[in-house]
Amino acid sequence: MVFDFFSGLGLATVLLIFLGILTWLATLEQTEFGLQATLHKYFSIDKFYLVPEINGKVVPIILPSGYWVCALLLVNLILGGIARMRKGWKNIGVLIAHFSMVFLLIAGGVADYYTERGSMALSKGQSSEVAEDYFEYVVEVAEIKDGQPQQIHFIPGKDLTDLDDGKSRIFRLPDLPFDIEIAGYLENGGPVSEMERAPDQNQLTVDGYWLMSRPSEKKAELNTAACYARVLYRDKSKSPQPFILAGASFYPFTIKVDDRTFTFDMHKRYWVVPFQVKLDEFAATFHPGTRKASKFVSDVTRIENGTEAKVKIEMNEPMRYEGLTFYQASYGPQGAGPNDPLYSVLEVVRNPSDQWPKYCLYMAAFGLFVHFITKLVIFLMGSTRKNRHV
């Protein structure tokens, strides 16, 4: 009975209808709340249901969350679309198509879970092997020796993002003379001087500044995170020192313990790519007499172990190498004049399932084609009698 239900056409139909309704509502909500926020509401693993909100008005219905609908659909596809289906020449096309859809859903899950996305801004002649993550903020603690940061410790974003609403967490740093405690994490916000504006919700003030929360940006990459922190010295005679960490701040927070200098900073996570990329030339061309973009091309050199390779990265033609893909994402500075030097911004993506949709497509197209052409031929062969016209 259970198997019948989970493998049934009825469940398939209902799930597809739900997916359609969710897609439609997410499209409408996106225009108001931005993509990331809508995605998080409609399609995250930790939500089981949602209530849509259109044009600012809450629509009083409960819908299942997209993630779980897809998960259930995957089960239904495997049990009903593949396992339960009759295997034979009549159904081979549909079986292939179903299999490709299973593959596509799995590819989606892999992409969702394992994708890393960052940006790399390069001026002409500059080279880099570091990408800056689009969304994740980390806290970096380092000791400065001879002017260089050493002993760098990172607190990853996942250990920070749940520290809102009074929660705090102590991070042990055994090889440093202190631990650090973090609280009051804001997804988007920054320090405000209390002279300029007083705290409106009794927020803690440190050195004349408090953290003001701001609504999440529509483009989530523009969010700047912030949090309160305290240095918990091993030397119990020293009282814990509070300070503010903000992604928007320009300078790290510095303390001195016995002659040693330590810095604390909050910035987007850096990840290293296994080769260097150097920008030789970037060109942004526009259609003559207009501001419509015609082409954005970055000529880069890829340097790995001393060998160099020249690659052209442009819109619609990314560089794929060693599991990473480099895209021409944008450029700057904003409002540059015709002769100002430009820097190119490349997007760096690591996605294990990058090429899988292509294979899914070939399979699905082949399967559907076989299936429908078979039906068409049967139809044509059967309707040779003369019939009444309209």
Added chain:
Amino acid sequence: MSKNPSKTGRWVAAMIAVIGLCAVFYNVVMATLPKGEIAEVKGYKPWPKETVKVAETIVVQDGGRTKPLAAYAGFKMLGLYGSRSMKIKDENGNVYKISPTEWVMDALFRPEFAIQEPTFRVDNAEVLQAIGLTTKGKRDRYSYTELEPGRDKLIELAKSYETLDAKKRDPVKTQTVDLAYNINNYQMLLGYLGFAQTGILLPDVSGKGGPGKVAFLSNVMMAAPEISKQLSRYNSTGDPVPEHIQSLLQQVTDAANFSNYGLFILPPSDPKNDTWRSAGNEIMNVMTGKSENPKQAIEDIAVLEDTVQAYGTSEKNFRNKLTEMRDRFDARAKSRGDYGKVNLEVSYYRHNWFLYAMIYFLLGTLSTLVMWSFGNRDRNKILSPGTVASWVTLGFTVTGLIYCSIAIVQRCLIMGRPPVGNLYDTVIFIAASSVGFSLIIELMTRRRFALGFAPIFGTLLIVLARRYEVGDATDHMDPLVAVLNSNYWLTIHVITITLGYSAGLLSAFLSCGYLLLRGLRLVGDDKSLFRAFTRTVYGCLCLTLFLSLVGTILGGIWANDSWGRFWGWDPKENGALLIVLWCLVILHARLGGYIREWGLHFCSVFTACIVGFSWWHVNFLGEGLHSYGFTSNTNTIYVFYAAMVSFVVFGVIVMAIEKQEKMNASALKKSSPVGSDELIDAEG
């Protein structure tokens, strides 16, 4: 259900057909006719045809590419006037039709006529009442002269409205801003050759107190280095610049400003520089010493002056000078490789392919109605009226399709890219492909319903294309933005998705036909015909699924190469996914027995709403990365949704009625087994 067709049903169907045709005629014909009286232009003389032919092929750079003046003029006129053909009369009552090129030529060479022509379409008289002008109807067209008294107030109002957020402006405010821009743009054309008409007045410096001499601007430009030297001398000594030089420079600057925009017809001599210049650009470049080829620039201006001066002389002389001017700039354009396909484009607009396609489709619609009303009468005769009508329909439809196809191919050649790159392209492509699909379906089913729908569909879609073109008034052959700059993807993804829209609309349309057929009892109880319809719709839905699924995944693969992710829940992507999901829902529901014949048709009609959302509505949302389709007219789409839903409602009612009748009939059978036959016959 009775075996014979219902008479009432046929009358209703006939009425619907007549209403539909009237709506199409209204849309097509009334939109182009001027409202109210034909405007009078005193002393108007039409341009000689030969001269117009020369002017049409003058090359202009606009919108990012080079194009013939005919194309530029066409869209300018469409944007300001709302049609590509203007009717005026002279003081003797002779009526003339002005083409876009002639309209631009009037603005450039004969501004005294141009300002009387009713160029400006105003859709809401309140706009004009607000600036103190007397108005004609609620919607009418006004000449520059009629609007001039209110122009300053208009600009003032427009500046204040522009500061408001675009979403908060009501239609009157938006139209006020638009009108101000339109008048400004038109002024740039009117004043463009002003420098050649008035020249530069050199004030008399001889002290004798006579009137000054009028010099050509090109001559003044030749003296530019000398003037510069004099100016720097005055600057270094600190003496004030003498008045006659100041007046000279002021006139030159004014002339250059008037010709600064309007028309970019001067190709630069340096092939690496891809931006063409206007007369004003060249004048300022030479006067400020920045021109890279002052001799050529001065000659260019002199040629323009000669042409303008030749206007007052004989027609032949003017035409020759115009030809010289055109050939001079054309030659430079050709040597830079900028010439493109100017002659082909001129020919494309002259042939007006889509107008004729629409006419043929309309004729096909008429003969379809004839074909359907004859039905199967005398079908055993070789030349039964139905058969004749069907051949006539086929002829008209195929002709219309050929016209569409030629137009689309010519556009591809002119643009140098695959046929579909913006919203307008999709409309004409869907028109051609749905007519094509319908004819193929007719070949497979031979029931004359697909044959009949083909011209109806074609007519409706071409009407949509024409209305969109007027409303949007931008040149849809202009080059595409960077992300679309990929002929490979444009071919495989965009065409597949567009064909998917086409198939989806076709299945919805066929189902509407089925519901009308069955609901209005047009054919009695012809189960075999109904089954043929149903199987055709099913086949169309399968085709829609195939095309939409393949197209959507292809889109994802393209997005992965452009934007770094396969699926971004972008509205356009979501729209395509909705079509795929809906087709899947229909197929699986049918397999599971949840819907049968009626249900299939209801769902198929709803497919039109989903396609409408995906094809048009997502563009109004103004969000996401697919920004190349954005437009702003929202009401039509809601009317369309309502129309489709009303078909479904109609169908549900018909289904309920039929079910009721069946129950009554079987109840009757059960209750009186003996006399039942007579009773049933009496009912039928």
